[in-house]
Amino acid sequence: MPYAKLGPIAVHLPERVETNDELQQMFPRWDLPLIAEKTGIHQRHIAADGETASDLAVAAAERLFAEQSIDPADVDFLLFCTQTPDYPLPTTSCLLQDRLGLPTKCGALDFNLGCSGYVYGLAMADGLIQSGAARNVLLITAETYSKYIDADDRSLRTIFGDAAAATMVTGAEEKTLWGFKFGSDGSGGDMLLVGDGGARPAEDAIRPRHRKRWKSRLYMDGPSLINFTVEAIPRLCREILEESGLTDADVDRYLMHQATWKMLDQLRQRMQISTERLPIDMADIGNTVSCTLPILIDRQRKKVAPTSASVNMLVGFGVGLSWAGCLWKDDMQG
Structure with a gap:
């Protein structure tokens, strides 16, 4: 197969x-x-x-x-x-x-x-x-x-x-990709949203969780997203490892959605992971939403020569609310 x-x-x-x-x-x-x-x-x-x-x-x-x-x-x-x-x-x-x-x-x-x-x-x-x-x-x-x-x-x-x-x-x-796990919680849909442009009438659209301070079509409740992330993501990572029969010591790097430095730093502290094992690399491009992980992988490949023995955890989280993670071995040179 x-x-x-x-x-x-x-x-x-x-x-x-x-x-x-x-x-x-x-x-x-x-x-x-x-x-x-x-x-x-x-x-x-x-x-x-x-x-x-x-x-x-x-x-x-x-x-x-x-x-x-x-x-x-x-x-x-x-x-x-x-x-x-x-x-x-x-x-x-x-x-x-x-x-x-x-x-x-x-x-x-x-x-x-x-x-x-x-x-x-x-x-x-x-x-x-x-x-x-x-x-x-x-x-x-x-x-x-x-x-x-x-x-x-x-x-x-x-x-x-x-x-x-x-x-x-x-x-x-x-098999170099395994241990996929997912999560979703639509009750948090009011944390990050664009409430117009779809088929639902404006008067019946999802309302932002708190007062909307800016004119942007996009609304984001940053503090609530951070609270969600630091609770859901460590649990997701533990579940992936447990179901795969691995421990934190088996993971070389945690490659996570590059949201903001503050959010990722709180995850580092909560999960007790070093800077080297949970890289933050967005200073010159910002949060590029669904593109952050492939960009991070591409940059890590060019910085660190991968081996078939290295195990990485890929984790995405945010709007939806939606989250997902998996384990990945990479033997491809950047």
Whole structure:
């Protein structure tokens, strides 16, 4: 039986870079040094006007094909994770199939999960490959949260950046992804949301958990999200290890959704994990939602030569509320 192997990754960031220094000049009253101390973010890449998630996705996929000499005709299935689709319909993945020149026999699926989406995508790719429905799955994440953020919104503009990442997931004889576990709690849907743009009337839409201070279409209750994370994620990690017959000592690195420095630092403290084993690497790109994990994996591969013996835990969490984790062995050089 073939198993899914997390293969090469290509990342695309929009050309425009927005720095904290620029924001400080635009908004002298904003305490950018204090914000950066809490978020760990000093700049973000921002999609241009008219540049959408599919545009970023195409750029990432084409880079992956070129750098890894991948023939688009070999892709059996396209999984596309985004919370900023080009249209309510048609599905963006179908448009990507056409733009990327993938065969028409290729399956194409959009899914909207944000911060936990990459792990969910790997699980779906694993299922497609193990079932024999596909052999080569192209998993793309792309987000343009900046489209939802008002220019004067100090709380969100300093956090979220735009990006895309394309991952090739292929069939292999050895199991290198296992221990998938998931969670969801829709009662927390009012912590992070865009309440308009769907079919539900505005007067009947989900209301933000607390007073909305900014004009942005996107609302986020940061403190409640941190409280959820520091409770749910250590428990998720323990359950994955217990069900896999492993302990914390067996895990080389915990690769987690790069939300903010404060959130990840609280997880480090709660789980008693060293800086080296739970890396934080978002200072130059910000929180890129579903793209943070593939970007982190790509950067870690280039920094640390992986071996087949190393065991990593991949964890995503956030909007939904939704969370997911799995174990992963990587023997691929960056």
